[in-house]
Amino acid sequence: GEERTLAMVKPDGVSGNYTDEIKRIIVEASFSIVNEMFTQLDKETASAFYEEHSSRSFFPHLVTYMTSGPVLVMLLEKRNAVSDWRRLIGPTDAGKAKISHPHSIRALCGKDSERNCVHGSDSTSSAEREIKFFFKNVVSGDTASQH
Numbered sequence: 001g002e003e004r005t006l007a008m009v010k011p012d013g014v015s016g017n018y019t020d021e022i023k024r025i026i027v028e029a030s031f032s033i034v035n036e037m038f039t040q041l042d043k044e045t046a047s048a049f050y051e052e053h054s055s056r057s058f059f060p061h062l063v064t065y066m067t068s069g070p071v072l073v074m075l076l077e078k079r080n081a082v083s084d085w086r087r088l089i090g091p092t093d094a095g096k097a098k099i100s101h102p103h104s105i106r107a108l109c110g111k112d113s114e115r116n117c118v119h120g121s122d123s124t125s126s127a128e129r130e131i132k133f134f135f136k137n138v139v140s141g142d143t144a145s146q147h
């Protein structure tokens with residue numbers, strides 16, 4: 001059946017004006033955009049979202065990057081949404097993606113292992129957590145904007 005995942009265009013993707021092209025790719029790949037919102041993450045929100053990485057050396061820099069400008073958060077739906085979105089965005093390291101996955105979204109708009117322009121939930125359980133994190137009040141089929 002249908003599955004949902006959390007997608008995000010990060011600050012470098014938004015400031016680089018990639019949101020329209022990324023949304024075209026999303027629709028072309030047969031995802032439905034169930035809900036979306038532009039938001040500016042503050043330090044507390046970005047830290048909570050990336051909680052699982054809090055002990056990593058890159059964490060403080062990641063929080064600075066993620067709070068450097070607005071992001072576009074999207075709730076995507078399709079069959080196999082989690083793995084299909086991960087495949088579409090390509091490897092975490094956008095520098096490597098440009099070589100190994102030249103047609104991926106990260107190859108298109110990312111730069112390196114941090115500034116990789118998009119996010120995707122890495123599992124169905126992460127997707128559930130991340131969707132709740134941004135779209136708390138969304139029940140199945142409700143497409144009302146939260147902000």
Ligand code: CMP
Pocket residue numbers: 053058062092113114115116118119120
């Ligand atoms: P994302 O898929 O959103 O999940 C965690 C993020 O941390 C990742 O994309 C990158 O933006 C960042 N990240 C992961 N690994 C590194 C790294 N080695 N150095 C810097 N940033 C990283």
